[in-house]
Amino acid sequence: MSVPPSDTSKRPTQAEAEQAVRTLLRWAGDNPDREGLHDTPARVARAYTEFFCGYEIDPAALLRRTFSEVEGYDEIVLLRDIRFESHCEHHLAPIIGRAHVAYLPRQRVVGISKLARVVDAYAKRLQIQERLTAQIANTINDELEPHGVAVIIESSHECMTTRGVHKPGVSMVTSTMLGVFRENSDTRRELMAMLNRPAACEF
Numbered sequence: 001m002s003v004p005p006s007d008t009s010k011r012p013t014q015a016e017a018e019q020a021v022r023t024l025l026r027w028a029g030d031n032p033d034r035e036g037l038h039d040t041p042a043r044v045a046r047a048y049t050e051f052f053c054g055y056e057i058d059p060a061a062l063l064r065r066t067f068s069e070v071e072g073y074d075e076i077v078l079l080r081d082i083r084f085e086s087h088c089e090h091h092l093a094p095i096i097g098r099a100h101v102a103y104l105p106r107q108r109v110v111g112i113s114k115l116a117r118v119v120d121a122y123a124k125r126l127q128i129q130e131r132l133t134a135q136i137a138n139t140i141n142d143e144l145e146p147h148g149v150a151v152i153i154e155s156s157h158e159c160m161t162t163r164g165v166h167k168p169g170v171s172m173v174t175s176t177m178l179g180v181f182r183e184n185s186d187t188r189r190e191l192m193a194m195l196n197r198p199a200a201c202e203f
Protein backbone atom coordinates (compact mmCIF):
# COMPACT_ATOMS: atom_id res chain seq x y z
CA MET A 1 0.00 0.00 0.00
CA SER A 2 2.89 2.37 0.58
CA VAL A 3 4.26 3.84 -2.60
CA PRO A 4 7.26 1.82 -3.71
CA PRO A 5 10.43 3.90 -3.42
CA SER A 6 12.17 4.52 -6.69
CA ASP A 7 14.67 1.92 -7.80
CA THR A 8 17.80 3.25 -6.12
CA SER A 9 20.09 1.59 -8.67
CA LYS A 10 18.63 4.00 -11.22
CA ARG A 11 18.80 6.95 -8.86
CA PRO A 12 20.56 9.94 -10.43
CA THR A 13 23.75 11.22 -8.87
CA GLN A 14 23.92 14.49 -6.96
CA ALA A 15 25.77 15.98 -9.97
CA GLU A 16 22.94 14.96 -12.29
CA ALA A 17 20.38 16.48 -9.91
CA GLU A 18 22.34 19.74 -9.80
CA GLN A 19 22.56 19.75 -13.60
CA ALA A 20 18.78 19.38 -13.78
CA VAL A 21 18.36 22.42 -11.51
CA ARG A 22 20.70 24.43 -13.76
CA THR A 23 18.47 23.48 -16.70
CA LEU A 24 15.38 24.72 -14.85
CA LEU A 25 17.13 27.98 -13.97
CA ARG A 26 17.95 28.51 -17.64
CA TRP A 27 14.36 27.54 -18.55
CA ALA A 28 13.13 30.22 -16.13
CA GLY A 29 15.20 32.73 -18.10
CA ASP A 30 18.12 33.27 -15.74
CA ASN A 31 21.82 32.59 -15.92
CA PRO A 32 22.92 29.78 -13.56
CA ASP A 33 26.52 31.03 -13.77
CA ARG A 34 25.85 34.41 -12.20
CA GLU A 35 27.14 34.83 -8.68
CA GLY A 36 23.82 34.69 -6.83
CA LEU A 37 22.85 31.39 -8.44
CA HIS A 38 26.24 29.74 -8.22
CA ASP A 39 25.43 27.52 -5.24
CA THR A 40 21.71 27.23 -5.94
CA PRO A 41 21.76 23.81 -7.64
CA ALA A 42 23.60 22.27 -4.67
CA ARG A 43 21.25 23.99 -2.22
CA VAL A 44 18.17 22.79 -4.11
CA ALA A 45 19.52 19.23 -4.17
CA ARG A 46 20.04 19.41 -0.39
CA ALA A 47 16.55 20.84 0.08
CA TYR A 48 15.09 17.98 -1.96
CA THR A 49 16.85 15.49 0.30
CA GLU A 50 15.00 17.09 3.22
CA PHE A 51 11.64 17.58 1.45
CA PHE A 52 11.52 13.97 0.29
CA CYS A 53 13.22 12.09 3.14
CA GLY A 54 9.99 10.09 3.64
CA TYR A 55 10.97 7.68 0.88
CA GLU A 56 13.73 6.39 3.16
CA ILE A 57 11.34 5.64 6.03
CA ASP A 58 9.17 2.55 6.49
CA PRO A 59 6.08 4.00 8.21
CA ALA A 60 4.80 0.60 9.35
CA ALA A 61 8.08 -0.10 11.17
CA LEU A 62 7.52 3.04 13.29
CA LEU A 63 4.46 1.41 14.84
CA ARG A 64 5.90 -2.00 15.68
CA ARG A 65 6.79 -1.11 19.27
CA THR A 66 3.57 -1.03 21.23
CA PHE A 67 2.57 -0.97 24.88
CA SER A 68 -0.10 -3.20 26.34
CA GLU A 69 -0.02 -2.18 30.03
CA VAL A 70 -2.68 0.47 29.70
CA GLU A 71 -4.87 -0.42 32.73
CA GLY A 72 -7.77 -1.28 30.49
CA TYR A 73 -7.77 2.09 28.73
CA ASP A 74 -10.30 1.69 25.94
CA GLU A 75 -11.22 5.20 24.87
CA ILE A 76 -10.22 7.32 21.91
CA VAL A 77 -6.59 8.43 21.64
CA LEU A 78 -6.38 11.66 19.66
CA LEU A 79 -3.34 13.60 18.52
CA ARG A 80 -4.48 17.00 17.29
CA ASP A 81 -2.81 19.65 15.15
CA ILE A 82 0.18 17.74 13.84
CA ARG A 83 1.73 20.30 11.53
CA PHE A 84 3.21 18.88 8.37
CA GLU A 85 4.84 20.05 5.17
CA SER A 86 4.43 18.09 1.98
CA HIS A 87 4.66 18.70 -1.77
CA CYS A 88 2.01 18.16 -4.39
CA GLU A 89 2.96 15.64 -7.00
CA HIS A 90 1.46 17.71 -9.80
CA HIS A 91 3.44 20.96 -9.37
CA LEU A 92 6.08 20.17 -6.71
CA ALA A 93 4.51 23.04 -4.77
CA PRO A 94 4.26 22.96 -0.96
CA ILE A 95 1.23 21.62 0.85
CA ILE A 96 1.22 22.99 4.40
CA GLY A 97 -1.29 21.70 6.87
CA ARG A 98 -2.33 20.01 10.06
CA ALA A 99 -3.32 16.42 10.62
CA HIS A 100 -5.49 15.05 13.39
CA VAL A 101 -4.98 11.37 14.06
CA ALA A 102 -7.21 9.27 16.29
CA TYR A 103 -7.60 5.61 17.06
CA LEU A 104 -9.58 3.48 19.45
CA PRO A 105 -7.06 0.97 20.79
CA ARG A 106 -7.65 -2.73 21.11
CA GLN A 107 -5.28 -3.41 24.04
CA ARG A 108 -2.16 -2.10 22.33
CA VAL A 109 -1.18 1.56 22.18
CA VAL A 110 1.79 3.21 20.57
CA GLY A 111 4.04 6.08 21.70
CA ILE A 112 2.27 9.24 20.51
CA SER A 113 5.33 10.69 18.83
CA LYS A 114 5.18 7.67 16.52
CA LEU A 115 1.84 8.85 15.13
CA ALA A 116 3.42 12.19 14.22
CA ARG A 117 6.34 10.34 12.64
CA VAL A 118 3.98 8.30 10.47
CA VAL A 119 2.40 11.56 9.28
CA ASP A 120 5.85 12.90 8.36
CA ALA A 121 6.99 9.67 6.70
CA TYR A 122 4.15 9.98 4.20
CA ALA A 123 4.12 13.79 4.01
CA LYS A 124 7.80 13.96 3.05
CA ARG A 125 7.04 12.47 -0.34
CA LEU A 126 5.27 13.71 -3.43
CA GLN A 127 1.62 13.54 -2.52
CA ILE A 128 -1.96 14.31 -3.15
CA GLN A 129 -3.87 15.00 0.04
CA GLU A 130 -6.44 12.25 -0.45
CA ARG A 131 -3.74 9.58 -0.65
CA LEU A 132 -1.76 11.07 2.24
CA THR A 133 -4.86 10.83 4.43
CA ALA A 134 -5.63 7.25 3.42
CA GLN A 135 -2.03 6.05 3.77
CA ILE A 136 -1.72 7.32 7.34
CA ALA A 137 -5.04 5.75 8.35
CA ASN A 138 -4.39 2.42 6.63
CA THR A 139 -0.92 2.03 8.12
CA ILE A 140 -2.18 2.63 11.66
CA ASN A 141 -5.09 0.27 11.02
CA ASP A 142 -2.87 -2.50 9.66
CA GLU A 143 -0.18 -2.27 12.33
CA LEU A 144 -2.17 -1.60 15.52
CA GLU A 145 -5.36 -3.43 14.52
CA PRO A 146 -7.41 -1.04 16.66
CA HIS A 147 -11.22 -0.83 16.80
CA GLY A 148 -11.02 2.14 14.48
CA VAL A 149 -8.85 4.89 13.01
CA ALA A 150 -9.71 8.43 11.98
CA VAL A 151 -7.42 10.80 10.12
CA ILE A 152 -8.50 14.33 9.25
CA ILE A 153 -6.24 16.66 7.31
CA GLU A 154 -6.67 20.37 6.62
CA SER A 155 -4.14 22.07 4.41
CA SER A 156 -3.33 24.84 2.04
CA HIS A 157 -1.96 24.00 -1.39
CA GLU A 158 0.56 26.53 -2.68
CA CYS A 159 -0.11 25.38 -6.24
CA MET A 160 -3.56 26.94 -5.79
CA THR A 161 -2.45 30.12 -4.06
CA THR A 162 0.61 31.10 -6.10
CA ARG A 163 -0.38 29.88 -9.58
CA GLY A 164 -3.36 28.58 -11.54
CA VAL A 165 -6.57 29.92 -10.02
CA HIS A 166 -4.69 32.05 -7.41
CA LYS A 167 -7.05 31.51 -4.51
CA PRO A 168 -5.27 32.16 -1.20
CA GLY A 169 -7.05 31.36 2.05
CA VAL A 170 -8.64 28.20 0.70
CA SER A 171 -8.14 25.11 2.80
CA MET A 172 -8.79 21.56 1.75
CA VAL A 173 -10.16 19.08 4.25
CA THR A 174 -10.00 15.32 3.79
CA SER A 175 -10.78 12.47 6.14
CA THR A 176 -10.46 8.72 6.29
CA MET A 177 -12.61 6.91 8.86
CA LEU A 178 -12.11 3.22 9.47
CA GLY A 179 -13.75 0.69 11.79
CA VAL A 180 -15.90 2.18 14.57
CA PHE A 181 -15.31 5.73 13.36
CA ARG A 182 -16.95 4.79 10.10
CA GLU A 183 -19.63 2.49 11.48
CA ASN A 184 -20.67 4.15 14.72
CA SER A 185 -22.02 7.69 14.61
CA ASP A 186 -21.71 8.07 18.42
CA THR A 187 -17.98 7.35 18.27
CA ARG A 188 -17.61 9.77 15.37
CA ARG A 189 -19.52 12.45 17.30
CA GLU A 190 -17.31 11.91 20.33
CA LEU A 191 -14.25 12.39 18.13
CA MET A 192 -15.66 15.61 16.64
CA ALA A 193 -16.36 16.93 20.15
CA MET A 194 -12.75 16.19 21.15
CA LEU A 195 -11.48 17.91 18.01
CA ASN A 196 -13.56 21.02 18.56
CA ARG A 197 -12.77 21.36 22.26
CA PRO A 198 -10.50 24.31 22.93
CA ALA A 199 -7.08 23.40 24.28
CA ALA A 200 -7.29 23.05 28.08
CA CYS A 201 -4.20 25.15 28.66
CA GLU A 202 -1.33 26.83 26.89
CA PHE A 203 1.42 24.25 26.84
Ligand SMILES: [Zn+2]
Residues within 6 Å of the ligand: 088, 089, 090, 091, 092, 093, 157, 159, 160
Ligand atom coordinates in the same frame (compact mmCIF):
# COMPACT_ATOMS: atom_id res chain seq x y z
ZN1 LIG B 1 -0.41 21.02 -7.27
